[in-house]
Amino acid sequence: MENSQREAYVRQAQSIVETRSSPTLNAAVAELQRGIGGLLGATPPLRRDLSDGAILIGTPASSRVIAGIGLKLDGLGSDGFLIRSVNLSGNRVTVIAANDEVGVLYGTFAFLRQLQTHRLAETLNIRDVPASRLRMLDHWDNLDRTVERGYSGFSLWDWQKLPRWRDPRYTDYARANASIGINATVLTNVNADAQVLTPLYLAKVAALADVFRPYGIRVFLTARFSAPLELGGLKTADPVDPKVRAWWRAKSDEIYRIIPDFGGFLVKANSEGQPGPQDYARTHADGANMLAEALQPHGGTVIWRAFVYAAKPGEDRAKQAFDEFRPLDGSFRPNVMLQVKNGPIDFQPREPFHPLFGAMPRTPVVLEAQITKEYLGFATHLAFLGTMWEEVLKADTCRPKCGTPVADTIAGMAGVSNVGTDRNWTGSQFDQANWYAFGRLAWDHGLPAREAAEEWVRMTWGNDPKVVEPIVGMMMGSRQAVVNYMTPLGLHHLMATGHHYGPGPWVNNLERADWNPTYFHKAAKDGIGFDRTKSGSDAVAQYSPRVAGCFSNRRCVPDDYLLWFHHVGWDERMRSGRSLWGELAFRYDDGVSRVQEMRRTWRALQGEIDAERFNEVDAFLGIQEAEARWWRDASLAYFSNVSGRQLPEGVQPPA
Numbered sequence: 010m011e012n013s014q015r016e017a018y019v020r021q022a023q024s025i026v027e028t029r030s031s032p033t034l035n036a037a038v039a040e041l042q043r044g045i046g047g048l049l050g051a052t053p054p055l056r057r058d059l060s061d062g063a064i065l066i067g068t069p070a071s072s073r074v075i076a077g078i079g080l081k082l083d084g085l086g087s088d089g090f091l092i093r094s095v096n097l098s099g100n101r102v103t104v105i106a107a108n109d110e111v112g113v114l115y116g117t118f119a120f121l122r123q124l125q126t127h128r129l130a131e132t133l134n135i136r137d138v139p140a141s142r143l144r145m146l147d148h149w150d151n152l153d154r155t156v157e158r159g160y161s162g163f164s165l166w167d168w169q170k171l172p173r174w175r176d177p178r179y180t181d182y183a184r185a186n187a188s189i190g191i192n193a194t195v196l197t198n199v200n201a202d203a204q205v206l207t208p209l210y211l212a213k214v215a216a217l218a219d220v221f222r223p224y225g226i227r228v229f230l231t232a233r234f235s236a237p238l239e240l241g242g243l244k245t246a247d248p249v250d251p252k253v254r255a256w257w258r259a260k261s262d263e264i265y266r267i268i269p270d271f272g273g274f275l276v277k278a279n280s281e282g283q284p285g286p287q288d289y290a291r292t293h294a295d296g297a298n299m300l301a302e303a304l305q306p307h308g309g310t311v312i313w314r315a316f317v318y319a320a321k322p323g324e325d326r327a328k329q330a331f332d333e334f335r336p337l338d339g340s341f342r343p344n345v346m347l348q349v350k351n352g353p354i355d356f357q358p359r360e361p362f363h364p365l366f367g368a369m370p371r372t373p374v375v376l377e378a379q380i381t382k383e384y385l386g387f388a389t390h391l392a393f394l395g396t397m398w399e400e401v402l403k404a405d406t407c408r409p410k411c412g413t414p415v416a417d418t419i420a421g422m423a424g425v426s427n428v429g430t431d432r433n434w435t436g437s438q439f440d441q442a443n444w445y446a447f448g449r450l451a452w453d454h455g456l457p458a459r460e461a462a463e464e465w466v467r468m469t470w471g472n473d474p475k476v477v478e479p480i481v482g483m484m485m486g487s488r489q490a491v492v493n494y495m496t497p498l499g500l501h502h503l504m505a506t507g508h509h510y511g512p513g514p515w516v517n518n519l520e521r522a523d524w525n526p527t528y529f530h531k532a533a534k535d536g537i538g539f540d541r542t543k544s545g546s547d548a549v550a551q552y553s554p555r556v557a558g559c560f561s562n563r564r565c566v567p568d569d570y571l572l573w574f575h576h577v578g579w580d581e582r583m584r585s586g587r588s589l590w591g592e593l594a595f596r597y598d599d600g601v602s603r604v605q606e607m608r609r610t611w612r613a614l615q616g617e618i619d620a621e622r623f624n625e626v627d628a629f630l631g632i633q634e635a636e637a638r639w640w641r642d643a644s645l646a647y648f649s650n651v652s653g654r655q656l657p658e659g660v661q662p663p664a
């Protein structure tokens with residue numbers, strides 16, 4: 010930073026004024042002191058009185074000055090905040106104000122972000138309110154500390170040492186989350202273990218909740234539907250059985266006695282082998298409502314997942330969640346939310362938006378995204394997901410009318426966490442950006458992915474345009490690179506079995522038909538792609554008529570979703586003028602070229618970045634390039650075989 014700029018910033022951060030101490034306000038003060046001290050080299054003292062250059066933080070209840078200066082706090086809700094430069098008795102003061110203390114904390118982090126990205130204006134006038142009330146991380150952490158689909162070490166939750174040892178990392182986790190607006194965390198895997206609901210574990214959960222509370226983060230747990238059998242010794246978990254209902258009521262009373270602000274339960278039921286109400290011929294609504302009733306007196310919420318595909322064997326897997334849940338709209342209790350994955354299959358590099366968005370007007374819907382990169386190359390492949398989430402948030406549902414993007418249909422966002430015990434938290438330097446961008450987009454659904462990327466780059470790698478521009482560029486193109494070398498043109502679920510790492514489009518022998526890559530690509534002599542139009546599974550009919558009309562129509566459907574919705578002949582012409590086979594080969598090869606380009610861009614930054622992180626990223630990009638080739642070569646070799654077509658000229662032959 011230039012000296013003159015630094016001095017200007019220092020003049021704006023001379024002291025901090027907090028007039029009532031509380032855990033959350035104290036946390037805000039600590040962040041300001043540490044942040045400003047670290048960034049500007051001068052730690053502002055905490056004062057009770059205002060003077061020039063003070064930062065005054067608080068709520069109308071905590072500060073008489075804030076209550077008295079006519080700030081417009083209505084409409085900010087509990088989480089929104091104002092940051093204003095004001096003149097108070099001749100002193101230039103920055104006010105960070107909110108209705109609730111947690112809003113002050115969010116404002117504090119926003120102020121620090123402006124400072125760290127060198128964008129702090131001399132006169133501040135910021136008003137910010139989150140788009141959704143629920144901004145949640147879902148951990149798929151098991152009680153033995155393994156993490157399902159986790160690529161960054163083990164679970165942060167050290168159950169054995171809890172509750173008495175509170176690892177300082179829990180506080181840092183809470184700080185990091187609060188800094189991006191996350192306000193809820195589900196500690197345990199949706200493939201749930203009932204043990205977490207026992208008194209032994211609940212005491213540990215309560216300790217974590219205590220650490221997170223000042224940072225505005227509420228704790229949720231996953232509830233195994235059969236817990237009344239496993240823990241309660243009952244003979245059934247049937248949701249209409251009075252004993253079962255009483256068991257859940259007592260369990261929730263017990264939880265709230267020790268965690269008064271407990272968030273509630275997240276439930277995966279009747280999906281991939283998990284127990285659920287359908288085991289007793291009841292509906293998802295019966296199950297969710299039973300838990301909702303138990304939580305309701307305490308203000309808790311049931312978040313029920315829509316990721317199911319079991320009910321009608323043989324039905325296109327993409328259709329099943331919609332078919333099961335749409336008829337239930339209106340039958341859930343008010344404290345039930347429905348959590349829907351961004352797309353209808355399963356966190357693929359690209360999917361069209363899930364048809365349930367906009368189709369459940371009487372049910373609060375939470376958009377579930379996967380931050381951990383199960384299908385995008387785990388921790389080593391660089392794939393910035395901000396662009397994926399921006400794409401889904403912007404997608405027009407045309408429900409109830411066109412001009413209604415997914416963002417306007419949701420009541421919250423949940424991200425499957427990529428956080429673990431690795432020293433860098435997320436398994437790679439660049440995967441931190443996905444945690445960051447998730448939080449920022451959950452807060453502001455309209456934030457451009459590029460902006461989230463740039464903020465993160467400035468705060469992580471530096472503010473020099475020499476660094477910012479190339480790295481943002483790499484990030485912005487990275488997800489499309491992965492799409493191209495793994496599953497271009499709307500292909501999906503071609504990953505190797507079980508672990509989902511590396512190519513497996515030839516796999517055709519799995520226990521369930523709808524786990525096989527061949528089920529999804531349907532490549533044969535005549536062509537490739539899943540016909541989901543009327544002549545096929547008719548999954549398109551689940552979208553609004555306008556959207557369905559476009560996806561069904563070869564002239565309207567975007568190339569990106571072509572083979573998701575259509576079975577296309579190998580020689581058919583594409584928009585590019587190439588044949589489908591030529592286009593497929595081109596895209597696979599393009600995916601590899603894009604990774605090579607990222608590598609070159611990164612190499613050119615040598616010397617601008619500390620050697621340790623530079624070398625790690627460089628090595629990871631090397632892995633990504635080798636594996637992009639592997640994907641391209643293996644996939645094209647297989648499809649060339651099935652189609653009986655040679656690789657077009659200009660595309661490198663499989664090694």
Ligand code: GCW
Nearest residue numbers: 149157158199200277316355
């Ligand atoms: O993406 C798939 C994963 C499973 C996961 C499941 C789900 C937690 O392969 O590991 O289980 O989705 O979302 O429930």
